[in-house]
Amino acid sequence: MTQDEMKKAAGWAALEYVTPGTLVGVGTGSTVNHFIDALGSIKDQIKGAVSSSEASTARLQQLGIEVFDLNEVGELAVYVDGADEIDGSMAMIKGGGAALTREKIVAAVADKFVCIVDGSKTVEVLGAFPLPVEVIPMAREYVARELAKLGGRPVYREGVVTDNGNQILDVHGLKITDPKGLETRINAIVGVVTNGLFAERGADVLLIGTPEGVVRKGA
Numbered sequence: 001m002t003q004d005e006m007k008k009a010a011g012w013a014a015l016e017y018v019t020p021g022t023l024v025g026v027g028t029g030s031t032v033n034h035f036i037d038a039l040g041s042i043k044d045q046i047k048g049a050v051s052s053s054e055a056s057t058a059r060l061q062q063l064g065i066e067v068f069d070l071n072e073v074g075e076l077a078v079y080v081d082g083a084d085e086i087d088g089s090m091a092m093i094k095g096g097g098a099a100l101t102r103e104k105i106v107a108a109v110a111d112k113f114v115c116i117v118d119g120s121k122t123v124e125v126l127g128a129f130p131l132p133v134e135v136i137p138m139a140r141e142y143v144a145r146e147l148a149k150l151g152g153r154p155v156y157r158e159g160v161v162t163d164n165g166n167q168i169l170d171v172h173g174l175k176i177t178d179p180k181g182l183e184t185r186i187n188a189i190v191g192v193v194t195n196g197l198f199a200e201r202g203a204d205v206l207l208i209g210t211p212e213g214v215v216r217k218g219a
């Protein structure tokens with residue numbers, strides 16, 4: 001079974017968490033693209049979606065799913081998104097696709113976060129995947145120096161501009177023993193918009209695509 005087939009299995013399994021007649025929060029990435037395709041198969045049964053990126057919005061709209069502005073809707077029952085890493089406490093590193101800020105916003109509004117991954121994304125300790133940090137462009141080098149003081153090695157993701165017009169630093173080599181503490185600490189650096197640690201608001205449900213089928217954790 002290929003990695004993409006495992007992503008597809010997890011993406012389609014997430015349909016189970018979609019309640020007919022509701023709005024669905026939709027993340028970003030190659031795993032979520034499978035979920036969007038699955039949503040397309042039941043598009044007449046849902047009200048629409050709230051999207052976390054221009055890329056997901058375009059894919060949703062291509063399939064005829066209406067995309068709503070988050071400011072025009074109330075709470076969302078469910079948010080479905082992938083992750084770059086997820087640990088046993090359901091804390092994640094996200095932002096490999098540079099959509100971390102909007103992802104964190106839509107996730108914050110949702111009652112339930114359903115994380116969909118292939119088996120390569122589950123880890124004991126977060127941090128082998130470089131931690132993405134979205135920064136205001138004029139603050140990039142200042143933020144990089146502050147991140148280095150925390151023990152990381154920030155690398156500017158050249159050529160990438162986020163949907164919010166900002167830049168990304170990928171922080172290598174961090175020892176993430178306290179995900180919630182580090183999430184708060186990095187967010188306190190002036191010029192940081194968001195960092196890719198989703199620990200304060202982790203996942204509620206984890207669907208892992210494996211060669212043996214989809215493994216579920218949480219409820």
Ligand SMILES: O=C(CO)[C@H](O)[C@H](O)COP(=O)(O)O
Pocket residue numbers: 027028029030031032081082083084093094095096097098099100103
């Ligand atoms: O956080 C993300 C985008 O900002 C993605 O969820 C994460 O990068 C996983 O992507 P993929 O499903 O393509 O492996």
